Amino acid sequence: MTNKKAKKRSFKGMSYRYVQRANSKNRSKLHKEDQVLIKEKHYKNIGWDNVINLYQKIEELLNKYHIEDLTLEELFLEVDRIGNKYLTIQEIENFNQNFSKEVNEIAEEIDKQFPDTEIEFIDFSKQTSNRYQNKSNQKTYRTVKF
Numbered sequence: 001m002t003n004k005k006a007k008k009r010s011f012k013g014m015s016y017r018y019v020q021r022a023n024s025k026n027r028s029k030l031h032k033e034d035q036v037l038i039k040e041k042h043y044k045n046i047g048w049d050n051v052i053n054l055y056q057k058i059e060e061l062l063n064k065y066h067i068e069d070l071t072l073e074e075l076f077l078e079v080d081r082i083g084n085k086y087l088t089i090q091e092i093e094n095f096n097q098n099f100s101k102e103v104n105e106i107a108e109e110i111d112k113q114f115p116d117t118e119i120e121f122i123d124f125s126k127q128t129s130n131r132y133q134n135k136s137n138q139k140t141y142r143t144v145k146f
Contacts, residue, residue: 009048011048011051011052011055016048016051019051019052019055020045020051022055023045023051023054023055023058024045026055026058026059026062027054027058029062030061030062031065034061038054038057038058041057043057
């Protein structure tokens with residue numbers, strides 16, 4: 001008789017005990033109402049299938065929290081990233097070209113509506129006026145008599 005070792009099962013490269021520990025640790029990060037929801041839905045941290053289901057549910061809730069914390073700009077970037085997964089390279093390039101045209105047309109219209117008639121000169125030379133130079137180099141000392 002040959003002694004066959006059972007092949008160790010893993011989930012996302014984690015052992016059963018590691019997934020259980022991750023579930024316990026991450027469950028404490030959830031809001032109280034979500035912890036109650038998990039308990040009411042009878043998610044358990046015992047048995048491979050239950051442990052995996054609990055891990056996925058906790059991960060889903062934690063991702064929801066992450067999305068709630070994003071700024072509006074970050075949300076737009078995330079939506080754009082997700083949307084680009086479903087487009088071909090050609091479709092993305094066409095969109096970017098059309099978008100660039102629209103932005104340029106808007107910029108031209110703004111320039112027409114609000115022309116910049118003043119010319120501004122900025123002197124970036126290293127010379128500073130003597131008035132500022134003398135004050136910055138002056139050292140003042142206070143004498144104290146005892």
